Amino acid sequence: MEKGNLKQILLLTDGYSNQGEDPIAMAALAQEQGITVNVIGIMEENVIDQESMREIEGIAMSGGGVHQIVYAHQLSQTVQHVTRKAMTQTIQGVVNKELQQILGKSTSLEELPPEKRGEVMEVVDELGETVSVEILILVDTSASMKPKLPTVKESLLDLSITLNSRMGKNLFSVSVFPGKKEEVERVLDWTPKLESLSSIFPKLSTGGITPTGPAIREAIKQFKKKRSLKNLLRSEEEYYDESGM
Secondary structure, three states: OOOOEEEEEEEEEOOOOOOOOOHHHHHHHHHHOOEEEEEEEEEOOOOOOHHHHHHHHHHHHHOEEEEEEEEHHHHHHHHHHHHHHHHHHHHHHHHHHHHHHHHOOOOOHHHOOHHHHHHHHHHHHHHHHHOEEEEEEEEEOEHHHHHHHHHHHHHHHHHHHHHOOOOOOEEEEEEEEOOOOOOOEEEEEEEOOOOOHHHHHHHOOOEOOOOHHHHHHHHHHHHHHHHHHHHHHHHHHHHHHHHOO
């Protein structure tokens, strides 16, 4: 199996979208382009919002990811759990495809004999530690999220510490929605560490609208821009090598 990059969008929100494109359709578009969309719904104690919960589940399902509903105080462990679970699920999906190519279309990981399945799961676990991961984090900063932002910040810092203990490379980027001037605002460019969030989060303003669909659309663009920049840098390196400069 090739050690490519696992691309994830991690959406942290507490309410259903009310502006722009359908977020479920945007999540499906991300999935088509090899980007998994995972959603953590942050709820207030004793509040059940069925419409919001349906949307959270729908976004994750169409985005090929996982979702979980939590209360703010449970957030830190949940962010790590959802990210890890999504990584394993994505790797298992790739392994299943390769198994089907080798053993036939009807074969999946679950159908292997226990001993063989154990061996394959060892490979999955190893890949989980060594594969490169790119996570674009989307944080809902609508008005009701204001008291939850300190918990979100701490959770993301914990995630950074946990993932940076892996052998594989990690890259994070953070965008918020709504932004100060636009529907979506990038507050942290691609970086291997999330420590700089400490200076960003106190400055974040909160607003009323929740443009979740546009936020996912913009996240997809950020992955594309990142690849374009990589290709440009690679082309320049090849030019210098060939010209002897």
